[in-house]
Amino acid sequence: MANMGLFIADVFFKNPVITASGTFGFGREYNELYPIGKLGGVSCKGTTLLERMGNPPPRIVETPSGILNSVGLQNPGIEHFIKEDLGWLKSQGTVAIANVAGSTLEDYCKVAEILSDTDVDMIELNISCPNVKEGGVSFGTSASSVENITEQVKMRSSKPVMIKLTPNVTDIAEIAKAAESGGADAISLINTLTGMRIDINTRRPILKNNTGGLSGRAVFPVAVRMVWQVAQAVSIPVVGMGGIATWQDAVEMMLAGACAIQVGTANFTDAYTPIKIIDGLEKYLDDNGIKDIKEIVGKAEMW
Amino acid sequence: MAYVQREAILIKKEKLNSTVFRFTLKEDVISEIATAGQFVNIKCGEKVLRRPISICQIDKKHNCIVIVFEVRGEGTQWLSQCNQHDKIDIMGPLGNGFNTEKQGKALLIGGGIGVPPLLSVAESMECDCDAILGFKDIETTILVEEFSSKCKDVVVMTQDGTYGEKGLVTDALVKKLETNDYSVICSCGPTPMLEAVSQIAQKIGIECYVSLEERMGCGVGACLVCACKTKSKDGEKYSHVCKDGPVFNAKEVVW
Numbered sequence: 176m177a178n179m180g181l182f183i184a185d186v187f188f189k190n191p192v193i194t195a196s197g198t199f200g201f202g203r204e205y206n207e208l209y210p211i212g213k214l215g216g217v218s219c220k221g222t223t224l225l226e227r228m229g230n231p232p233p234r235i236v237e238t239p240s241g242i243l244n245s246v247g248l249q250n251p252g253i254e255h256f257i258k259e260d261l262g263w264l265k266s267q268g269t270v271a272i273a274n275v276a277g278s279t280l281e282d283y284c285k286v287a288e289i290l291s292d293t294d295v296d297m298i299e300l301n302i303s304c305p306n307v308k309e310g311g312v313s314f315g316t317s318a319s320s321v322e323n324i325t326e327q328v329k330m331r332s333s334k335p336v337m338i339k340l341t342p343n344v345t346d347i348a349e350i351a352k353a354a355e356s357g358g359a360d361a362i363s364l365i366n367t368l369t370g371m372r373i374d375i376n377t378r379r380p381i382l383k384n385n386t387g388g389l390s391g392r393a394v395f396p397v398a399v400r401m402v403w404q405v406a407q408a409v410s411i412p413v414v415g416m417g418g419i420a421t422w423q424d425a426v427e428m429m430l431a432g433a434c435a436i437q438v439g440t441a442n443f444t445d446a447y448t449p450i451k452i453i454d455g456l457e458k459y460l461d462d463n464g465i466k467d468i469k470e471i472v473g474k475a476e477m478w
Numbered sequence: 479m480a481y482v483q484r485e486a487i488l489i490k491k492e493k494l495n496s497t498v499f500r501f502t503l504k505e506d507v508i509s510e511i512a513t514a515g516q517f518v519n520i521k522c523g524e525k526v527l528r529r530p531i532s533i534c535q536i537d538k539k540h541n542c543i544v545i546v547f548e549v550r551g552e553g554t555q556w557l558s559q560c561n562q563h564d565k566i567d568i569m570g571p572l573g574n575g576f577n578t579e580k581q582g583k584a585l586l587i588g589g590g591i592g593v594p595p596l597l598s599v600a601e602s603m604e605c606d607c608d609a610i611l612g613f614k615d616i617e618t619t620i621l622v623e624e625f626s627s628k629c630k631d632v633v634v635m636t637q638d639g640t641y642g643e644k645g646l647v648t649d650a651l652v653k654k655l656e657t658n659d660y661s662v663i664c665s666c667g668p669t670p671m672l673e674a675v676s677q678i679a680q681k682i683g684i685e686c687y688v689s690l691e692e693r694m695g696c697g698v699g700a701c702l703v704c705a706c707k708t709k710s711k712d713g714e715k716y717s718h719v720c721k722d723g724p725v726f727n728a729k730e731v732v733w
Contacts, residue, residue, distance in 0.1 A: 197702075198696070200699065200700035200702075204479070205698070207479060207480060207698075208481075208482070208483060220702070228715060229702065231705070231707075232693065232703070232704070232706065233692070234693070234705055235694070235703040237525065244695070246703055246705075249705070249716060442696065443527055443696045443697075444526055444528070445483070445567075446696075
C-alpha cells in the first residue's frame, strides 16, 4: 500500500487530510461518528485570547453549491481550549492544530506565546477571517502587514506556524511570499471569499452581519488557482483548501501544489467526507502504482 | 450525544395538505434512541446543507420515526418528491428534546408547522396532556385527530375561524388557565408565538419549555452558526439551537 504520511515543518501527519477550522469544532462531535484519530489532523475552531460571543444570527445562508457564514469567531478563549479541549484532542492520535485569531497584533502574539507551553502540534495563524470588525482579515490583505505579523508571532512562539491566507486580495503570490520572508513554516489557503445575499422581499441582507464568507464547492476552482500560484511562488509547504468535497478534488488540489488538504464545508453535507477522501486517495495511489502521496504534489503540467 | 448518519427507508408517504408531507422512515438506530422533541438533519439531493426537521412520532416497535414537514424551499421541495422505498440520508437523533417525566398535568401549545414535534411529546409524556393547536385556516390544519387520541382535551384555533375557534393560541391559553392547573407548558411554533406563550407562563409561574428554530449548519454543535441568545447567572451569551436546544427553558431565552 502506498505511503500516505508526510511532514509539514517537522510535524508528522499520517495522511494529508485535515479538517478545516470552524467546521469541525474541536473534534468531539464528529468523534461520535468515526474515530478522529483516522484524520491526518484537526484544525480547531479559531481561538482568541479572550472568549468571544460572535455575531448575531442569522449566521448562515446556502448559496448555489456553497454557503455564506458570518459566525464571527465565537469561541471560549485560549485558556478554555487548553484546559478543556487540547488534551482530549491530542489523546485521539491526530495532529492538533490551533487556529489563532485576534483583534490586535499583541493578541495574536500573546496567544501564540501561551500555546508554546502546550502540547499543541502547530499554530495556524488566522489572518483571514472576514467576519470580525477588528483584526482578522485586515492583517492579511497587505504584504507588509503579513510579513510583520508572521515575524512577530514567530519570535514569540516555539511552535511551527502556518499562515492561513485570505483569497480577498489582488495578488495572492505576493502575500504568500511576504509570509515566507516573515518566517512562516507553512501556508494554508484559501479562507472564505467575502460575499453577500439579499432577501428580495424584505430588502435586507440575509446575514445579520450583512456580509459573510463564501465556502463550498462554488469556490473550488478559485482555490485550485490560488494554491497553484502560491506553490509556484514559495518553497515552504502549502496546505490547500476551499470547496474540497471528494477524493478527486483532493488529488486535483495536490497536483496544483498542495502537500496536504483541508476539508471544511463538505463536513456539513456528509460528515464522513474526510474518511471517504482518505480511502479514495489510498485507492487512487494504489490503482496508479504510485508509491508515495508526495509524488503527486505539484505535478500538474501547465500548457 | 449519540447519533448516526445513515440511510433510512421511506416506507410511507402521505400528503397532509397542499404543502405539508408526512414521511414514515425506517431506521433502527435513530428510532431506538430518539426522544420526544429531537430532530433529524436530512440530506436533500445536491443541497450543501442538510435540512433540520423535527421528529413527529417515534415508533420503537417498528423501528420507525415519523416526520412532518412543509415545502418551503428547494431542499424540502426535493424531499417532497421522494417516493416510497427510496433511501434517504438522515443524521440523528439530534439536540435535546422535552422532559416527559411525570409532572402533574402538561399543556402542549403548537403553532403551524411547530405542531408536529409536540405529538411525540403527547405520546411519551408520563402524565395527562391538554393541547392547544393554532393554524392559519382550515387548509393548513393538521394532526388534530392524532392529538385528540393522545390528549385529554384539544383546542384548535385558526386565525380566520374556518376550523375550531377563531383567534390565537394565546387566547385559548388564557381561557384554559382559568379552569386548569398545569405544571408545565411545552411549546413549538413561530418565534412571536413562543415569546407570547412564555410571557403568559412566566406571569403565572408555570415552567415553560420552547423549541426554537434558527438557520443551521452542521446540526451537531461543531460550526456554531445556529446561535440564539440565552441568559444565565453569568450573563447573556449565544447558545446553539442544534446542540444546546432545540428545546430551551423559556426563562433562559432572550427574545
